[in-house]
Amino acid sequence: MPSLAGMPAEQIIESMMAFKKGTRPAIIMDRVSRGYTDDEIKTMAYFFTKQPLKQWDDTTLAESVAAQAAGSIGAPK
């Protein structure tokens, strides 16, 4: 699954407009997209497109706990 970070702005904007109109099927984004004006969507799209490209990580819960532990000084639980 792609992460929004580094995604071309046009692609984000097009997806959001399609979610808004209902032409792209969605589980959550139908509702989330209708919460933002077109200008807000553009602002977010330009923000995300400037972020370093990041691979979507399909983490497990154990990995989330490990990620937290790895960044810490002390031993994790």
Add this chain to the structure above:
Amino acid sequence: MSQLENKTFDQKVTRRDLIKLFGASAVAASGIFGASSQAFAKSAAHVVILGGGIGGSTFAKYLRFADADVKITIIEQYPEYITCLRSNDVIAGMHTLDELTFNLETIKSKYHVNVVIDTVVGADFNKKTVRTAKGDNFSYDKLVVSPGIDFKFEDYEGYDAELAATDFPHAYKAGPQTLKLREQMLNMRQGGTAIIAPPQNPFRCPPGPYERASFFAEYFKKHNPTAKLIVLDPKERFTKDVPFKKAWERLYGYKSDNALIEWVAGSEGGRVVRLDAATKTVETDGGDFKADLINIIPNQRAGVLAQKLGLTNASGWCSIDRYSMESELHKEVYVLGDSAIADAMPKSGFSANSQAKVCAKAVADTLKGKNLEDPVYANVCYSLAGENYGVSIAAVYEVRDGLIQPKGESAGVSEVTELTAQPILESVYQKNWQRQFVKDVFS
């Protein structure tokens, strides 16, 4: 999509199915301020946070993103935090409590936050100091309070904290009670009756009791098919009741002769007023119910600490300025999460996290003498109505007419459709969301 439509509502989904259905997809999980960190100047302002749960931990991290120089201290009573999020899964045996346990070590080391493990016992708002059980005093420039909830046992004759800690767990703060409730469910006799009694509004995690009810029914379906779960509710409706009840029909025979789950509304006598622990009976407005397992989730109010500090109003909750989360009762004190009155926003971890980000920006801007911007909040509550069946409610929020209200046409619950893939995908996204979420809060 055709391949998915042929299957039932009770199935696992593969990654390939997902891609076939929607193509690729993503969840936004990027920082909003851009991080920086460095040693603080002596003159830097000191922001003290009481409670290092979802609200407090998120706030510390995002305040650091917004201000590299401010001095930040979190005072949290326990060295470890067990997230309530997905704790119903522990009852169902899908996770262990260890998988839900986090600490503040990363917040401390990565974001240069001073973490103190101690219980806060009081504050002096004039001198701007807080006091802990160990007798230490901390002075602050800004105080942020995110202490979670407290239970109103007094609303139920015969029920109290001691019974909750022993034979009648509410399991509405994740921990030993969660495991106890699981044990009781596993040990229930064949053909027995279990009761879940959800609280009156407002309360933490509005879909939580109904997700839990679903898991009981799912467990009974597999291991105790003649057992029955009765939900005794003081309310007429509950969050996501339309998709929840649809799921119960599809999965647990809801409303049929051999339903595994029954729901009693307040007007039908669902409100529990008394517990007789000795005979395992609850009295409701409609009469007595005897059961093998009783899970009363009590009515709630703001966390004890918020009450003690005088931050609550007559409702038992903390009124706040909607633009900054600053208390309406005490200047320079901010209240986040479950304890705060946030109007249309439900009391969820997602909400606490969103409020913490808005508040972090407001505190940083105020310290820099800048004007506050109009905030945008968001909440998505995902729940499971079965291990592979998700339902959701979502909204983006703004301040309108002095209240936090849904923005645009964003508010809504999952549509009920005949697409079998939809609830399956919701369950997949929900599990992924939770994993990303705890990273956002604690690392």
